[in-house]
Amino acid sequence: MNNWDDLRFLVALSKTGTMTAAAKSLGTNTATVSRRIERLSESLGMPAFVKTSEGWRPSEAVASLIQLAQSFDGELQATLNSQAVDSDAEPVTISIGSLPVISALVLFPGLKQHGSRLSGVKLNFSDRVFKEGLGEHDIVLQYARPAQGRIIARKVGSMSYQLYRFVDTPAGEDWAGLGEGHDDAEVMRIGHSTFGRAPRLRVDSIMALYRLMQTTRLPGPLPDLLAESDPELVPLDPTQPGNMQECWLFFHESRRNDPGIRRAVDWVTHCFEQLNTVNMPGTTKI
Template sequence: MFDWQDLHFFLAAARLGSFTAAAAELGVDHATVGRRVARLEASTERKLVIRLPRSTRLTKDGQALVAVAQAMEAQTSAIVRHLRGSNDPLQATVVVSALPVLAAFLIAPSLPVFAQAHPEIQIVLSATSTVASLERAEADIAIGFVRPQLPGRVVRQVGDLSLALYTSHDYILQPVEHWRLIGFEPSLAHIPQQRWLDEFAAGRPFALRSNDVVTQAQGARAGLGVALLPRLLGDSDPGLVHVKTHPTPLSRKLWMSVHGDLRQSPAVRAVMDHLIEVCAALPGTGDHRR
């Protein structure tokens, strides 16, 4: 008999295409994934993975096992969600996946109030720009820009992440035609924020590109250029000046989703209600057409 956890590691490696990516997702080191997969191969007496320098490839036996194991994983996750979604007052840990800027500047600062009202509930806050899989129990609640379309999820819009241009007190004195922009790295050229910036730049150069809005804010505060930032971050920073401009910068809708099996959990329900309340107070929420 094999260890189910070994199969869990194998599925992650098969889905992501490398031990390194699987290790990052699972929060372990590369060697642990390799060791777990090797144990599974030994227990099943089958070669499942071909190890390449920077990736992995499944053998025919590996492909066959993935097809069966994915169904097992889905059933196991459904059982876990059912148990966690039951009206069990002892359920006290809720995992929330949220965009980093929301996690740092909105949700975390609001938690002391929540903890006073619900001292029995512990929140695990996962700050990530990727879409968490509620089906694989990566999170109980997810908040992000993407509206999930997967069956079984309960989804609602909880607010708008309003954006604006910001720069330093000194930099704003420079002529507009000499401004340089701060934007996102090339791999994120497709996102609405960068498309808006490219149009606004009108050929003016970018002084900094980063995938992290906190880094962009630091660059703007230092006088490097003009950045398009969430008002949640920019309005509260005395080192930044809100640049009024036309066209008005865009706003991104925020979607909260929870798996239907967990919606009735008292702890999950309490966290959802709290997140709905704090997101409704975001600067600019309700100012834009939906």
């Protein structure tokens, strides 16, 4: 590969998984991305990417090259942010991919309460549910420890869920739950076991599920923090402890010295720690 600019196209497509998203991130058009990737494949003598049901995935021919390019890109961004974060320049932008419920109940409230920790940093939030890896994000928050790779990961909290019902509506045979893609989650398994059937109604997010439960008065799984803010909700079985899920944060190892990343990570960690002081020590009840 004689054109180093091709690395930008490799990294963009590997992060986004689609030609359209890669083009948007590069400020170009889909045809240009397709043409550059095709030219690179021709120079390699084999496809640079393989089309899958989840999007374009790098082939073995470029996997090591992409890792090298991502490390260089991360170190370059860290250097640029080191110069900008404490200057009069525009705030550095950090992209956070998170489960919507974490954003709604932990991160967004933390902007008002602990925003002073983000001096020189501007945050972009986006929902991330089933995807793996960092993708287009600088920082990712997810349940369970991430797969090993060239990342730095830390546990930031434990999240408590259980089945809830409305005080004015005895639980019947039906319940509301999350989409089928969430059926492996322990709290959904508990719902299947408790009611002996699949949910009557399903939605794709916890916040939508809460609104659905309010409308239908059906019981369903909710984070403790959300349910405890609604006096109409009570645990379906008060004798059962909540189901705890670990929440992990991770970012690429090349960004370890990036002051923008450090401030964002410190802010996220502080958001969870402040919830810990309100709830049980060492536990974030969400």
